[in-house]
Amino acid sequence: MSSIDLAVGLTRAWVRVYTRGLPAEERTARRAELDADLWEHAHDAGNESRRQVRIALEVVERLVAGMPADISWRREAKRGWRARVEQGSRSMLSMTKKHGMIALTGALGLWYLFIAVTAPLSGDDWTGGTREMLTFGLVCGIAAILVFTGLVRLRKSKRWARTMLGIGAVMGAVFTFWIVVPVVAALAILIWLLVTRERRTPAHA
Amino acid sequence: MRRKPGTLLPLEISILEAAVDLRTRGDDEFHGFAVAKEIKEREDSRTLTAHGTLYKALERMERAGLLESRWEDPEVAAAERRPRRRLYSITGLGEQALAVAAAVRRAPVVRPERGLAAS
Numbered sequence: 001m002s003s004i005d006l007a008v009g010l011t012r013a014w015v016r017v018y019t020r021g022l023p024a025e026e027r028t029a030r031r032a033e034l035d036a037d038l039w040e041h042a043h044d045a046g047n048e049s050r051r052q053v054r055i056a057l058e059v060v061e062r063l064v065a066g067m068p069a070d071i072s073w074r075r076e077a078k079r080g081w082r083a084r085v086e087q088g089s090r091s092m093l094s095m096t097k098k099h100g101m102i103a104l105t106g107a108l109g110l111w112y113l114f115i116a117v118t119a120p121l122s123g124d125d126w127t128g129g130t131r132e133m134l135t136f137g138l139v140c141g142i143a144a145i146l147v148f149t150g151l152v153r154l155r156k157s158k159r160w161a162r163t164m165l166g167i168g169a170v171m172g173a174v175f176t177f178w179i180v181v182p183v184v185a186a187l188a189i190l191i192w193l194l195v196t197r198e199r200r201t202p203a204h205a
Numbered sequence: 206m207r208r209k210p211g212t213l214l215p216l217e218i219s220i221l222e223a224a225v226d227l228r229t230r231g232d233d234e235f236h237g238f239a240v241a242k243e244i245k246e247r248e249d250s251r252t253l254t255a256h257g258t259l260y261k262a263l264e265r266m267e268r269a270g271l272l273e274s275r276w277e278d279p280e281v282a283a284a285e286r287r288p289r290r291r292l293y294s295i296t297g298l299g300e301q302a303l304a305v306a307a308a309v310r311r312a313p314v315v316r317p318e319r320g321l322a323a324s
Contacts (some may be wrong), residue, residue: 011256029291030260032276032288032289032291033237033260033291034260035288036236036237036238036287036288036289036290036291037236037237037238037241037256039288040236040237040238040239040287041253043287044238044242057250061255061257062252062253063255063256064252064255065257066255066256066257066258066259067257068257069255069257069258070256070257070261070263071257071259073257073260073261073264074250080302093266099254101223120288126225171284190297191218201216
């Protein structure tokens with residue numbers, strides 16, 4: 001093994017050490033770039049008249065002098081990667097929450113629709129008379145319409161859609177207050193709408 | 206190293222100057238070792254820029270838009286029986302930054318007169 005081979009091997013080993021645990025893309029790019037550099041250095045035309053030991057010493061010198069920069073590069077690369085991962089998982093969590101709340105709102109709308117259809121048909125089997133049941137069904141029907149319209153419009157006109165969703169969810173819950181599950185669902189939707197509402201940016205003076 | 210935004214470090218100026226020199230000699234693109242060698246010759250330095258320092262600076266400059274890079278065609282590298290090179294080139298923004306740095310370097314240094322505040 002020549003002295004150049006030894007210096008190149010040493011540099012490669014160091015590159016493997018400080019790129020370990022980094023994302024594959026950054027790791028392979030840095031290793032490939034250093035491999036090319038070492039090859040160019042060892043095969044440089046200006047080296048013909050020079051002794052191999054001198055070239056090897058040059059490689060080792062470049063390796064040692066660059067170590068602090070390598071360590072700081074690794075720290076920065078790792079920090080950037082962690083930030084990207086955290087941002088990704090945060091946005092995934094918020095997407096999951098959003099989809100969950102949309103599903104819950106849809107289920108609540110279906111429940112109100114079910115009541116709107118079945119209440120008038122049940123006549124006076126429930127507490128009130130036929131007229132009361134019709135009113136009850138009508139209110140639940142309106143609540144269902146508000147919830148579904150809100151869901152459909154959620155992408156286009158956020159503010160109106162959210163207002164419709166909130167009114168629909170609460171309206172139905174008030175009229176079915178003795179059934180716990182839809183009331184809790186309506187409350188959860190209301191809290192979600194309040195927490196995720198867009199804050200207005202202050203007007204410039 | 207902390208520095209004022211928009212200013213260049215001495216190594217970054219050297220890299221940009223080397224890139225411009227290489228381009229005037231017909232090499233629009235350069236690889237890491239080529240620029241290290243060019244800097245050594247230009248500055249009549251005894252040593253080549255260290256690996257870590259050089260590649261960290263190149264990456265930082267690419268992120269800042271002063272340089273751009275691409276990986277060489279693998280077939281070219283295979284034909285020459287050597288590893289693939291990452292080829293860099295100076296951007297318009299890099300040239301502008303170099304011009305500003307050169308202007309700052311040429312500008313006369315104004316020193317505040319002594320004794321004005323003494324009373």
